[in-house]
Amino acid sequence: LAKERQKAADRARFNGKGFGDASLTEDSAAKADARRECDELLRRGTAALLGTSPKREVVPAELKDALGGEAPKVDAAAAAECFAQAEACAKAVGLRKEEAHAVFGAASAAAESKDWAASAKGFVRYFSFEIAPSDAPLVGDAYGRYFAGMAAYNTRDVSRSIEQFEAYLLAVSSFCEIN
Numbered sequence: 001l002a003k004e005r006q007k008a009a010d011r012a013r014f015n016g017k018g019f020g021d022a023s024l025t026e027d028s029a030a031k032a033d034a035r036r037e038c039d040e041l042l043r044r045g046t047a048a049l050l051g052t053s054p055k056r057e058v059v060p061a062e063l064k065d066a067l068g069g070e071a072p073k074v075d076a077a078a079a080a081e082c083f084a085q086a087e088a089c090a091k092a093v094g095l096r097k098e099e100a101h102a103v104f105g106a107a108s109a110a111a112e113s114k115d116w117a118a119s120a121k122g123f124v125r126y127f128s129f130e131i132a133p134s135d136a137p138l139v140g141d142a143y144g145r146y147f148a149g150m151a152a153y154n155t156r157d158v159s160r161s162i163e164q165f166e167a168y169l170l171a172v173s174s175f176c177e178i179n
Contacts, residue, residue: 042082048079050074087102100131107122120151146168
């Protein structure tokens with residue numbers, strides 16, 4: 001109710017116009033709200049997947065003394081739930097980039113849980129999205145290709161496994177140093 005009142009007040013205040021005299025429609029407001037909600041869900045899912053909090057940068061496990069003796073904990077189930085919610089939210093209003101990120105995250109969470117069939121299926125879906133390289137998930141294409149290769153390998157899909165591992169090597173070939 002508060003959101004609806006704020007939207008109505010904004011429309012009245014700006015006479016239905018946004019930046020550059022663009023029309024403030026219900027659709028654009030709904031997309032903006034959904035984008036914020038998706039971003040928050042993706043941030044929470046990534047934090048659960050990487051073992052940190054959404055408010056803090058990733059903390060390496062070797063710094064556990066600085067955290068009071070506890071290493072960050074990975075919660076793949078919580079990550080999967082956040083990514084599923086983000087995907088549903090993005091799909092509802094047509095946010096392709098956010099939907100792709102949610103599918104990527106869900107596939108990564110499945111790999112973390114060793115659910116290789118779900119992970120393989122998810123990465124196949126992710127790589128079918130046509131998004132710009134600049135819109136790739138923060139952990140990058142190499143991470144996705146590696147885990148897509150692992151998922152394909154563990155589901156005995158040899159040709160896809162080789163294809164993904166070759167794509168992984170191509171993605172990391174630009175790095176000067178690989179751990």
